[in-house]
Amino acid sequence: MYRGASIGVVMPAYDEEGFVGDVIREMPDYVDRIYAIDDRSTDGTWDEILEAAREDADANAGRDAADDAPLVTDGGASALTARASVRDSIGRVVPIQHRENRGAGGAIKTGYLAARADGVDATVTVDADGQMDLSQMPRLLDPLVENEADYAKGNRLLSREYRAAMPRFRFVGNAILSFLTKIASGYWKTMDPQNGYTAISGDALKAIDLENLYEYYGYCNDLLVKLNVHGMRVADVAMPAVYGDEESSITYSEYIPKVSTMLLRNFLWRLKTKYLVLDFHPLALFYLVGAGLATTGVFAAAVTLFATLATVGPSVQGSTTVLLLVAGIAFLLFAMVFDMAESEHLERQVR
Incomplete structure (x- = not known):
């Protein structure tokens, strides 16, 4: 023992x-x-x-x-x-x-x-x-x-x-x-x-x-x-x-x-189980909205690039792409900050 x-x-x-x-x-x-x-x-x-x-x-x-x-x-x-x-x-x-x-x-x-x-x-x-x-x-x-x-x-x-x-x-x-x-x-x-x-x-x-x-x-x-x-x-x-x-x-x-x-897979399971099923915290929604906006922004960037190569005016498309990406990243960062705060008391380092 x-x-x-x-x-x-x-x-x-x-x-x-x-x-x-x-x-x-x-x-x-x-x-x-x-x-x-x-x-x-x-x-x-x-x-x-x-x-x-x-x-x-x-x-x-x-x-x-x-x-x-x-x-x-x-x-x-x-x-x-x-x-x-x-x-x-x-x-x-x-x-x-x-x-x-x-x-x-x-x-x-x-x-x-x-x-x-x-x-x-x-x-x-x-x-x-x-x-x-x-x-x-x-x-x-x-x-x-x-x-x-x-x-x-x-x-x-x-x-x-x-x-x-x-x-x-x-x-x-x-x-x-x-x-x-x-x-x-x-x-x-x-x-x-x-x-x-x-x-x-x-x-x-x-x-x-x-x-x-x-x-x-x-x-x-x-x-x-x-x-x-x-x-x-x-x-x-x-x-x-x-x-x-x-x-x-x-x-x-x-x-x-x-x-x-x-x-x-585990990340999605943790969000669902810890912040939606066992308890509720808006950080799960921040993660989901942020990921959705960022993914849409990346898709829009691909469309804008294609439009540029096809010599079609991309100014409006480019602005929308930047807005989606910035919004998506902002939501994800907010979610991460909330997530850190939720688990901070569960961690310690031993040097």
């Missing part, structure tokens, strides 16, 4: 042979459950999880059972039958193997389901490739155990070394998705939403629609939208990155457009 709270770690792993075992063995002593999810790896990841679990159990054989949190003993298997095979826990490790490959988001969802069923107070997500500094975990947990946040996430973009080491295309892609996630989620101060080093409270896991969590790499972005709708507090924690021999499996040319489309 950590400061009186039971701690679970969800660790998704796909083809992480040579890394996953070390991550399990290096897990801090205060972690009560390690949900190691093998996402149908094609290498020796599963065997390495089992071997490391046994080693971890032997190393913690003298651990006082009274120090462990009173958790459900089946590892949440009843909620995971259709998704995965859940082995009996080996010490504090719960080995879980997917019946089919579900992607990073799918593995996180499986671990979250198990942690929710176990009633864990706080659940951390840790990649199996060793990129995350486990000594930094308390920085994510402190805002939760002090009841200052329901969700804490790492922010690597505050690190100059990280920005310098990141390839230009990846940095630009991260910046674009960060901005789109701000709009979609309503958490305007939150950065680096692709960072998978996070901690979430048990209450937040119970509140959100966990069963419909996005199962691709954009699960972090999707989760932020769901948290905002339920009024959950988010802490953005400055966090260094650890680099080794691992390679990213993300194909950014596919990742960026796919996640961007998901964020657009």
